[in-house]
Amino acid sequence: MQSVVPFAPPSGEKSHLKKQDRRRWTRVDLNLPLRFLSESGHEVTGETINVSGGGVLFRTQSPPFRGERIVCYISELGRMSGHVVRSSAGEVAVISDAPFTKRDRVADQLTWLYNKSSLKLDEERRASREGGSGLILVQCEDGRELRCHVMDMSLVGVALATTNQRPLLGERVQVGTQQGKVARFLPEGFAVDFTR
Template identity: 40%
Template sequence: MDALKQRRATARTPRMSRDERRRNKRVLVELNGRFLAEGSRDQGLLTRDVSCGGARFVSRHQLPPLSRLICYLDEIGRIECEVVRPTEDGFAVRFLVTDRKKDKIADRLTWLFNKQVLGLADEREAPRYAAGGPALVTREDGRVLQCRTVDISLTGAAFETDGPSPYVGETVSVGHLKGEVVRTLRNGFAIRYIPKSETF
């Protein structure tokens, strides 16, 4: 009987879909910002990590759980938040935003994550491509391919190239990241980023 109850309880536990988990993936990105809580002056902050649903802030000004605040983050903008827990050097928040706003934050985080590692120009200065700009991809034998980024995500990227594409399974370098070619395209190829834990 106890086992049956446990199975029923487990069945009722909601699970995030693969797209939801991917969309809520936390990105290690440092953004400067400020926040304003009720009854206090605006304070400076620095992000430790950010997802489209929340963030971890570094701040000398601590706030108790359930505190409401307005944040202004560089590269993202104004976000209403609620404190969920304190941390050693600040506090963690969840974003009180609409699904549409979450999608916009996710898109911006994807761009910020790939901007440095792929050597992309800022989208406000670069020509308007479908997904990104030029990138240099280094093959295992040292050859460097001049590519154009056609699709980017938090877990991988796709490129167009005029030369021969790397073979599936080949390890390539893009900026500071390593990736594995997972498929070839008509005029290019796609990679998945290799976590640092897999490179040792």
């Protein structure tokens, strides 16, 4: 079963999506800041060149060794861990060791990020947000209950941090007594829109 290309640009427009190259996951050209932790515990910064559900190619001034296991924190995508399969001239290729469901979730996230970039969509705030604190229970469609930390909130939404598996983009959730839909992923969690 092959993954679906996230976005088909208008005819004649050059696509930034690479063709399936003997891999299950479609690579998306995105330049996102990242930081990674090496096995020795050193934290290093870099920038992605392309990302897929199955891994990431990034550039850094302090590349890890081939075969090393690292944990990456990619802006707007979150955590991705895996093994370095190539490290040359400051470019590093990592194969994700995440479960299949997590890889699918990353692919969904990439679809949204790529379309947002291609269509030049802005994330305009419709209401001012206030910093939050404390824990809240979030009920997912599949019956899971997540303990989340409130990062910030407004009349129309809330940003939540969690160490649990996040609900899917577009999934309807119950946040305390308020219902909403998962609008986007955050590095440490997800945001819920109450107006959708």
